[in-house]
Amino acid sequence: MSNLDVSVVKSLLTAEEGDVRANVLNAFSYIRLTLGENSWVGLYRKEDDGLHLSYFSGSVACLFIAFGKGVVGESYVSGKEMYVPDVSVLKNYIACDAKSKSEYVVPVIKNGEIKAIFDIDSEYIDGLKDDVPLLREIGHLLGDLLSDF
Ligand code: SME
Numbered sequence: 001m002s003n004l005d006v007s008v009v010k011s012l013l014t015a016e017e018g019d020v021r022a023n024v025l026n027a028f029s030y031i032r033l034t035l036g037e038n039s040w041v042g043l044y045r046k047e048d049d050g051l052h053l054s055y056f057s058g059s060v061a062c063l064f065i066a067f068g069k070g071v072v073g074e075s076y077v078s079g080k081e082m083y084v085p086d087v088s089v090l091k092n093y094i095a096c097d098a099k100s101k102s103e104y105v106v107p108v109i110k111n112g113e114i115k116a117i118f119d120i121d122s123e124y125i126d127g128l129k130d131d132v133p134l135l136r137e138i139g140h141l142l143g144d145l146l147s148d149f
Pocket of ligand 1: 040061062065069070071072073092093094095096097100103119121
């Protein structure tokens with residue numbers, strides 16, 4: 001289990017000195033470094049044609065994901081979170097980075113609509129198991145606090 005602290009994420013997201021972009025990027029850097037330097041933390045924003053890469057911290061990532069494709073696209077279509085302990089055994093998986101070994105996605109909901117998918121990749125197999133409840137909480141926080149994704 002990591003030392004992830006949701007209250008730190010909340011204070012980074014609501015820092016008065018920062019604008020929304022700086023605050024989200026700071027919060028995502030904090031989450032990534034807490035989970036492991038080679039992890040990846042970001043948002044895929046829902047547009048009419050699919051899911052587009054938005055704020056993230058981590059290595060180069062896929063820019064666009066079609067509805068239903070990969071873990072991200074599947075979570076959008078089902079409206080459900082997904083935890084994948086070992087991405088190598090999942091058929092509907094898009095490998096943006098060979099270092100990612102496990103992944104968690106949760107829809108970010110605002111006014112009853114899915115606005116984005118919050119996506120976290122770990123460099124370890126089953127690396128997010130103990131952090132899923134906190135990451136879920138952060139996903140909900142993003143829906144409450146952000147208006148642009
Ligand atoms: N693995 C994801 C793609 C996004 S990256 O993890 C950043 C998927 O299967 O949808």
